Amino acid sequence: MKLGIRIRTGLAVAVATGLAVAGAGVGAQAASNVTLTVWSYGNVFEPKIVDMYRKAHPDVTIKITKMNLDDEHNKLLYALPSRAVPDVAAVEMAYMGQFRQPMIAAQFTNLNTLGANKIAGDYLPFRWAQGTGLNGAQIGLPTDVGGLAVAYRTDLFKKAGFPTKREEVTALWPTWEKFITVGKQFQNKVPGVGFMDSTGTLFAAVLNQGTEKYYDAKSRAAIYRTNPTVKRAFDIAAKAGCTFMRNNKCAGSIGTKINQFSPDWGAAMNKGAFAAVLAPAWMLDYIKQQAPGTKGKWDIAAVPGGGGNMGGSMLTIPKKAKNAKAAWDFISWYLAPAQQLKTFQLYGLFPTTYKMYSQPSIKNYKDPFFNNAPVGAIYSSSAMKLKPIYAGAKDRLIDSTFGQALARITQGTQTKSCGSFPAQTSGAAWCQALQDIQHNVGVLCCTLLRPLRAVWRNSHRLHHSSCIFQR
Amino acid sequence: MLFGAIPIVFTTALAFFNADFQTYYEFITNHQLSVLTNAFAGLDNFRELFKDSYFWLALRNTFSIWLISTVPQLIIAFGLASLLANARLRASTFWRTALMIPNITSVLAVAIVFQQLFGRDFGIFNVLLHYVGHKPIEWVAGTIPSHFAIATMINWRWLGYNSLIFLAAILAIPKELYESAALDGASRWQTVRYVTIPQMKNTITFMLVMGTIGGLGLFVEPLTYGGGFDGGANSQFLTMTLYLYKQAFMNQRLGYGAAIGVGITLVVMIISAINFMITRSIAGEESK
Numbered sequence: 001m002k003l004g005i006r007i008r009t010g011l012a013v014a015v016a017t018g019l020a021v022a023g024a025g026v027g028a029q030a031a032s033n034v035t036l037t038v039w040s041y042g043n044v045f046e047p048k049i050v051d052m053y054r055k056a057h058p059d060v061t062i063k064i065t066k067m068n069l070d071d072e073h074n075k076l077l078y079a080l081p082s083r084a085v086p087d088v089a090a091v092e093m094a095y096m097g098q099f100r101q102p103m104i105a106a107q108f109t110n111l112n113t114l115g116a117n118k119i120a121g122d123y124l125p126f127r128w129a130q131g132t133g134l135n136g137a138q139i140g141l142p143t144d145v146g147g148l149a150v151a152y153r154t155d156l157f158k159k160a161g162f163p164t165k166r167e168e169v170t171a172l173w174p175t176w177e178k179f180i181t182v183g184k185q186f187q188n189k190v191p192g193v194g195f196m197d198s199t200g201t202l203f204a205a206v207l208n209q210g211t212e213k214y215y216d217a218k219s220r221a222a223i224y225r226t227n228p229t230v231k232r233a234f235d236i237a238a239k240a241g242c243t244f245m246r247n248n249k250c251a252g253s254i255g256t257k258i259n260q261f262s263p264d265w266g267a268a269m270n271k272g273a274f275a276a277v278l279a280p281a282w283m284l285d286y287i288k289q290q291a292p293g294t295k296g297k298w299d300i301a302a303v304p305g306g307g308g309n310m311g312g313s314m315l316t317i318p319k320k321a322k323n324a325k326a327a328w329d330f331i332s333w334y335l336a337p338a339q340q341l342k343t344f345q346l347y348g349l350f351p352t353t354y355k356m357y358s359q360p361s362i363k364n365y366k367d368p369f370f371n372n373a374p375v376g377a378i379y380s381s382s383a384m385k386l387k388p389i390y391a392g393a394k395d396r397l398i399d400s401t402f403g404q405a406l407a408r409i410t411q412g413t414q415t416k417s418c419g420s421f422p423a424q425t426s427g428a429a430w431c432q433a434l435q436d437i438q439h440n441v442g443v444l445c446c447t448l449l450r451p452l453r454a455v456w457r458n459s460h461r462l463h464h465s466s467c468i469f470q471r
Numbered sequence: 472m473l474f475g476a477i478p479i480v481f482t483t484a485l486a487f488f489n490a491d492f493q494t495y496y497e498f499i500t501n502h503q504l505s506v507l508t509n510a511f512a513g514l515d516n517f518r519e520l521f522k523d524s525y526f527w528l529a530l531r532n533t534f535s536i537w538l539i540s541t542v543p544q545l546i547i548a549f550g551l552a553s554l555l556a557n558a559r560l561r562a563s564t565f566w567r568t569a570l571m572i573p574n575i576t577s578v579l580a581v582a583i584v585f586q587q588l589f590g591r592d593f594g595i596f597n598v599l600l601h602y603v604g605h606k607p608i609e610w611v612a613g614t615i616p617s618h619f620a621i622a623t624m625i626n627w628r629w630l631g632y633n634s635l636i637f638l639a640a641i642l643a644i645p646k647e648l649y650e651s652a653a654l655d656g657a658s659r660w661q662t663v664r665y666v667t668i669p670q671m672k673n674t675i676t677f678m679l680v681m682g683t684i685g686g687l688g689l690f691v692e693p694l695t696y697g698g699g700f701d702g703g704a705n706s707q708f709l710t711m712t713l714y715l716y717k718q719a720f721m722n723q724r725l726g727y728g729a730a731i732g733v734g735i736t737l738v739v740m741i742i743s744a745i746n747f748m749i750t751r752s753i754a755g756e757e758s759k
Contacts, residue, residue: 267593
């Protein structure tokens, strides 16, 4: 039977399956031979671009270890104060709030000491600010910007009797409320096809149009309970996820019940089982790879509210990295305007170096897969509309708890009543989400009985803003 | 022995602290013992654990998946082993090797394949059900269906391995015992009941203990099946170790995570003791 080694196997699985891409050390020069260790996940480092660096720098060996998203960040958190750190570590935006906390940020190299301040002006200001630690140090260099648009199927829109031109489609939904109404109309006209793939994605889309999420930008206190943007985002996603009830169960939704990135999702995309997807720039490449047969059937319209953002990462160098200088050479090259342009052309990741948005190579870029939509212009205007959002310590856990609550509404599995709300209502899902977040996030630091000096230390911490576990 | 003891002692000690990564960072950067004395929490973690409805939910889920996977698995494995032990079976080495193949397949690959099979809209099981006029089963959103799907993944992976262990035990039973049973005129069932099972007492005990440890430590399958550490939107397949991972590493509550670990250990010990008594009473009386 499965032995006790299971847990360890689980954690190691991601590591073991990760690609350890060993660089070819051609023409090894003994003096400047450097091996850079890189921790990553997903598609942060695109192989063709990294290979370009390898060719130009035969004396540098780049070893990229790909892990599961959560595993990589947890491993990094506990490795940082030790010597077992990589030279370069990728950090996802959902985790940036945690790594920006002063105590942790102090464990990263301040990139300004390596010359980051000289190139700061090249990058989108809000993305640059996301990489600044709360101790004032610049700890991250921003990779791509997601931006946000709606990719839709022109053939299915036609079937529903909707306009298919992107300007007219954009005019259909000036607000999110209108977006839901359009979704309902679509589903009445084309039964059996979902208007969008997963209504849960609306939550992040609406939330990221605000300026604050779960934590107050000034006091850094948790405000997920009181911030009206959070409630509004939840309500919109809940309304889209459950348009009407029958027999005390959710019986209609403007989305399918399919989770993004599941095998069903790819199948549904190929079969045309949904008509629209909320699409950050990186999503376009996903659609091309998952459903190559749908070429030419898509087009791209703007999201309600105009701008939006999803995803994006930071490249960091831990303070105890063995080759900080070489690591900086690599990441500053990798994210320089020329390479970001190349990455955009090859892999569709949208550049953060915004000064080239006005260059013809981006401004006039059209994608034939999406009916020659002006992808470059759409995503640059979406990215320019964004303001920085304060990222807090436990964003990832809070995100996933709200995601669970929204999924319960759509699936009809909100079996618990909560507060004054009966089971199966969106009120109960919201109420349970708040309880779950409080259960997980709000326990330590300020509440439990401790010796007096600890109380002093904690209040001290509070004012010095490293207290991140607040009720 | 020492290497095994250090993590156990450390984890148990950690369970008495209100340790999070701040504690860890402060301790490792300042090397001050006051960090530890400030974080000492006594029995707080255990008190909280006792009242934590998610831990009890995780316990129920783990038991449910464990039962649906272990019981049929051991019975089928025993049947398969008896078939393989048949001297008239041709190409027996081929069959034995074939049984082992699922076990050496990568867990992640298995998870992807099973996610496809159990897909709600385009998975083969629901498509087949659709043809016989049944509405789709919620393989992920439903509690029992998701337990069943995860148990299937486990069964597929471990059935062959268990069969081979049973096979080894069956082949080790002296032929004379069967001959004398035949001379005494024992029926086929009586032979199994009074010769095979008592002779395999040690193997069965071993399998049950290993099964309990593995089954109650269930982690990779629910993690990969649901695609996250939450165990589903309604925590319908949140297992105990998944909850440990969520609290200790997603939520950075190391002390509480350690307390969950101690809780899991206690549960495993209790169940193992019960198993031991059951196997002794099944096989013990005849083999005396």
